[in-house]
Amino acid sequence: MSFLDLFPVGMASPSFWSSSGTNESQGLSNASDASPTPQMPQLALVDFFFPGFSMFAGMVSKYLHIDLNLYLPLLLLAGVFTVVWNYASSYLWEQLETHFMSVVDIRTDDEIYNILMAWVANQRFSQGARRFVVNTNLNSRSWRLWYYDYDDDDEDISETKKKKKALSYTPSFGSHYFWYRGRLLLFRRSSKESNSFMMVSEREEISISCFGRNPWVLKELLMEARQMYLQKDEHKTLIYRGTLKPGSTEPTWQRCMARASRPFSTVILNEKTKQDLIDDVTDYLRPSTQRWYANRGIPYRRGYMLHGPPGTGKSSLSLALAGFFKMRIYIVSLSSITANEETLASLFAELPRRCVVLLEDIDTAGLTHTREGTQAQLQNQSTDDDMVPGQLTTGNGNTNTNSNGRLSLSGLLNILDGVASQEGRVLIMTTNHRDQLDSALIRPGRVDMIVEFGLADEDMTSAIFRAIFAHLDDDDDTSETETAADIILDADERQKLELEKARKQAAHDARVNIQAKEFASKVPTHEFSPAELQGYLMKHKRDAQAAIDSIEAWIEQTRKDRKEKQLKEAEEKRKADLKKKEEEAKKKTEEAKKKEEEAKKDAEKKTADEKTNSTPTVDDKETAKVEVKESKAPEKLELKAKGDEKLDSGYVTPASGDP
Ligand SMILES: Nc1ncnc2c1ncn2[C@@H]1O[C@H](COP(=O)(O)OP(=O)(O)OP(=O)(O)O)[C@@H](O)[C@H]1O
Numbered sequence: 001m002s003f004l005d006l007f008p009v010g011m012a013s014p015s016f017w018s019s020s021g022t023n024e025s026q027g028l029s030n031a032s033d034a035s036p037t038p039q040m041p042q043l044a045l046v047d048f049f050f051p052g053f054s055m056f057a058g059m060v061s062k063y064l065h066i067d068l069n070l071y072l073p074l075l076l077l078a079g080v081f082t083v084v085w086n087y088a089s090s091y092l093w094e095q096l097e098t099h100f101m102s103v104v105d106i107r108t109d110d111e112i113y114n115i116l117m118a119w120v121a122n123q124r125f126s127q128g129a130r131r132f133v134v135n136t137n138l139n140s141r142s143w144r145l146w147y148y149d150y151d152d153d154d155e156d157i158s159e160t161k162k163k164k165k166a167l168s169y170t171p172s173f174g175s176h177y178f179w180y181r182g183r184l185l186l187f188r189r190s191s192k193e194s195n196s197f198m199m200v201s202e203r204e205e206i207s208i209s210c211f212g213r214n215p216w217v218l219k220e221l222l223m224e225a226r227q228m229y230l231q232k233d234e235h236k237t238l239i240y241r242g243t244l245k246p247g248s249t250e251p252t253w254q255r256c257m258a259r260a261s262r263p264f265s266t267v268i269l270n271e272k273t274k275q276d277l278i279d280d281v282t283d284y285l286r287p288s289t290q291r292w293y294a295n296r297g298i299p300y301r302r303g304y305m306l307h308g309p310p311g312t313g314k315s316s317l318s319l320a321l322a323g324f325f326k327m328r329i330y331i332v333s334l335s336s337i338t339a340n341e342e343t344l345a346s347l348f349a350e351l352p353r354r355c356v357v358l359l360e361d362i363d364t365a366g367l368t369h370t371r372e373g374t375q376a377q378l379q380n381q382s383t384d385d386d387m388v389p390g391q392l393t394t395g396n397g398n399t400n401t402n403s404n405g406r407l408s409l410s411g412l413l414n415i416l417d418g419v420a421s422q423e424g425r426v427l428i429m430t431t432n433h434r435d436q437l438d439s440a441l442i443r444p445g446r447v448d449m450i451v452e453f454g455l456a457d458e459d460m461t462s463a464i465f466r467a468i469f470a471h472l473d474d475d476d477d478t479s480e481t482e483t484a485a486d487i488i489l490d491a492d493e494r495q496k497l498e499l500e501k502a503r504k505q506a507a508h509d510a511r512v513n514i515q516a517k518e519f520a521s522k523v524p525t526h527e528f529s530p531a532e533l534q535g536y537l538m539k540h541k542r543d544a545q546a547a548i549d550s551i552e553a554w555i556e557q558t559r560k561d562r563k564e565k566q567l568k569e570a571e572e573k574r575k576a577d578l579k580k581k582e583e584e585a586k587k588k589t590e591e592a593k594k595k596e597e598e599a600k601k602d603a604e605k606k607t608a609d610e611k612t613n614s615t616p617t618v619d620d621k622e623t624a625k626v627e628v629k630e631s632k633a634p635e636k637l638e639l640k641a642k643g644d645e646k647l648d649s650g651y652v653t654p655a656s657g658d659p
Pocket of ligand 1: 266312315317
């Protein structure tokens, strides 16, 4: 049986309705029984609004013997009501929202999005939603906020002890009602019309509304969400880096990671220096200190300079400091292309009041020429095109950004002295070559404390060894030990177990101390950086003895590698110099050639001009004749000239002494 067989003959044609439906139908069709044709426009109209209605009504009439015509007015009414309701309800809702509700819109390109979504994911209404979005990372997908690394908190350890990404559930697009502090709130998530190049997750809009004109409950909710978010990061140091927004020249701070705060004790440095630094910053951050500065008109800022060879712990100390004082750290490398006065100024303007600002590698920023440098140096500087973009230049006194758009020393000083840096921030500058810096940059007031970092000495080496091999409580798989302890309910047995554990640890630490001394005695002092030694030890982190046994071979190899590297660098430098010299010589030869050609051309032109000037015209011929004659017979010429004069002027000029 085909599909068409279901329908009576002629059903598909417009005339079917009037001819076959007349027997049963009365309503609309009764009026047209006698003449089927006038009904057609009505049916066509109904079909227009409800496509396929005539066909459906025909089937219902044939098989169920119900005449839908009778219900047509009702259906139409329902349709009209639906349309009106749609318009009216959205209008009414709009009016209600405008006059009787408070709404907070959440920007998806702001950190508040991450804050709120973290809160929402923890709410009952979110976990009970029937349609929801599942994420392993709740953070905004907006390019301004999309971080490439996930917080460690987003991971959980399952019973099988395998690390898995935690799943977060948030309500899907639509309106979701929930109760908060006894008030009914509405969480709305919708997809906004936007450019197709944006990802779906980027195109969402979030808002929370409450009934009533006072939005206090919304503000409280946001505060609670923020508090919860901050608690999550309490034991972490949030690291931000100064960068340019993708595809634009606008600078911005991008949160790049949240690291577990590094304890101060893990930074190996002279204990007194460490304590002095902590005391200094503690004193500086006291509210009374701020008043003290203000009362005396002294700019409220504090600068620290950390200097020393690469890999000696400058960045580590800065991070530990930020973690210790629970402050965010904002890092900008002056050797990066983003570093010019304009970008730095806007980055500084965006900084929060209390934070650590780390200006990295100011030596790579081109301060090898000092501000007191000679005029020649300055001239060289201005023509030096080999500098890395973003390098600092000494400036020419007139401008803070030189012609290449690079940051000048005066530009940097302006930023350091500017209003933006007088907000109680801790400014740390790091450098590998302190001696090459301008004294203006490190004068008291700009740099208040200088901390020197050096290559590892014997004490440092053994401290690094201990740091790697000492047993820390967190190293244990606590879930396993806890289970064992839980099983043994007897207090004595438990105490015994703990004592045994402590004894084992003490024995381990004593062994590590001896090994550390042995290791340190084998490493020459002030030759290797802590980072190099740490890197080596980490290769043997499960076997301390192996680390001691193979250190000599490593030292040998490292020296060899360094020598090779030095030779390679020297060779590269030699080649580069040679190439530069050749290029300069070539340039000079070309210039000389060019000059020669120009001189030749000039000479040729001159000769040509002379020739042109010397080609005899009629007058010239006359003059020449005169000249020739003049040379032959001066007296005669004189007479002739006088004759000419007579002819030209019409009268004779009386010559002196002429009778
Ligand atoms: N004094 C130190 N105490 C503890 N760890 C250190 C120390 N020096 C270096 N390290 C280790 O070496 C690595 C590199 O250190 P860090 O980045 O702090 O050095 P740096 O001086 O800032 O180097 P650079 O000048 O190249 O930026 C880190 O993993 C750090 O743990």
